[in-house]
Amino acid sequence: MTPIDTTAGRAALLDGSAGGYVSFEGWVRDHNEGLAVKRLEYEAFEALAVKEGERILVEALGRFPVKHALCLHRVGELGIGEMAVWVGVSSTHRGEAFEACRYIIDAVKHRVPIWKKEHYVNGDSGWVNCERCAAPGADTVHHVEAGHRHTLARS
Amino acid sequence: MLINIQYFAILREQAGRPNESLETRAATPAALYAELAKRYPFTLAPEQLKVAINGEFADFAHSLNTGDAVVFIPPVAGG
Numbered sequence: 001m002t003p004i005d006t007t008a009g010r011a012a013l014l015d016g017s018a019g020g021y022v023s024f025e026g027w028v029r030d031h032n033e034g035l036a037v038k039r040l041e042y043e044a045f046e047a048l049a050v051k052e053g054e055r056i057l058v059e060a061l062g063r064f065p066v067k068h069a070l071c072l073h074r075v076g077e078l079g080i081g082e083m084a085v086w087v088g089v090s091s092t093h094r095g096e097a098f099e100a101c102r103y104i105i106d107a108v109k110h111r112v113p114i115w116k117k118e119h120y121v122n123g124d125s126g127w128v129n130c131e132r133c134a135a136p137g138a139d140t141v142h143h144v145e146a147g148h149r150h151t152l153a154r155s
Numbered sequence: 156m157l158i159n160i161q162y163f164a165i166l167r168e169q170a171g172r173p174n175e176s177l178e179t180r181a182a183t184p185a186a187l188y189a190e191l192a193k194r195y196p197f198t199l200a201p202e203q204l205k206v207a208i209n210g211e212f213a214d215f216a217h218s219l220n221t222g223d224a225v226v227f228i229p230p231v232a233g234g
Contacts, residue, residue: 026234042233043164045226047210049233073233085234105234113207113226114233115164127165128232131198 004072004086013068013090022097024105026085028078032128036121042075042084045113049073056107064100066091071104073114084116156180156221158187164229170195184208185215188227203230 006023013021028040057069067090074084087104091097108114119125158181161174170191181187184206191197205228206213219225 043167044233045161045163045207045228048207048212048226048228051211109232109234111231112233113163113205113228113231115229116232117164127229129230130165130203130232 004074004083006083006086006088009070009072009086009088012070013088015067015090017092018067018090019092020094020097021088021090022094022101023086023088024101025083026105028080028082028084030080032118035118035124037080038119038121039080040078040084041117041119042073042078043115043117044073044075046075049112049114052112053108056104056111059107060089060100060104063103064091064096066096066100069100069104071108073108073112075114156219158219159222159224160187160191161224161226163226165199166197166227166229169197182219183216184213184219184225184227187219187225188215191227199229204228 006025010021010023030037053071057071060066060069069089070087072086074082078084085105085108087101087108089097089100089104091100115130116128117125118128156179157176158179159174159176162170162172167173179187179190181190185201188201188204201215206215207226207228208217208219209224
C-alpha cells in the first residue's frame with residue numbers, strides 16, 4: 001500500500017496565477033459512535049469511483065472560481081492516524097478555495113462508491129452506514145492497492 | 156438472460172463471493188435484487204441501495220439486457 005503523496009498532490013496544483021491553496025486530510029480515527037476502532041478497511045468500486053470523483057471535481061471547478069482541484073483516496077487496510085483521503089484546491093483568492101475544498105470532501109463522502117469497514121478493539125467489525133456486528137474474526141484482507149488519483153485542471 | 160453481477164463491501168460478504176454470472180428472468184435491477192435477496196442473507200433493503208449498470212449509475216426500473224454488468228451499491232462511506 002502506498003501512502004497518499006501530499007507533496008506531489010500539492011505540486012500538481014501549483015499555478016502562477018494562484019494566490020494560495022487549501023487542503024483537507026481525512027485521518028483514520030480511533031473511535032466512532034462510542035466504539036474503540038483498531039483499524040479500517042476501505043473498498044472501492046474503482047471504475048465508478050473514479051468517474052464520480054471526476055464529476056465532483058468538474059462540478060467544484062464550475063461552481064467556484066478556483067484554479068485546480070485534486071482528490072486522492074486510499075483503499076485497503078489503514079491503521080489509526082493514517083490518511084484516508086486528501087483534497088487540495090488552488091485559487092486566486094482563499095475564500096473560494098475553502099468553499100471548493102469543503103464542497104469536494106462533502107460530495108466525495110456522500111456520492112463516491114467507497115465503503116469502509118471498521119474493526120473494533122472488542123473484536124467486532126462492521127461496514128459503516130450499512131451494518132455492524134459481523135462475526136468476530138471473520139475479517140479478511142481485500143483489495144489492498146495503491147490509492148487512485150483524480151486530477152483535473154481548468155484552463 | 157445472463158447478467159454479470161459484482162458485489163462490494165457488505166453485499167460481497169453476504170453473498171460470499173465478489174462476482175457471479177447469473178441466468179435470470181429478472182427484467183430490472185429491482186427484480187434482480189429481489190431474486191438475489193432470496194438466495195443470500197442480504198440485510199439491506201433495496202431503498203438503501205443504488206445500482207450501476209455497465210459502470211454507470213442507473214435506475215432500478217431500467218431494463219436489463221443480456222450481458223449487462225450490474226453492481227448494487229450499498230450506502231457509501233468514503234472519507
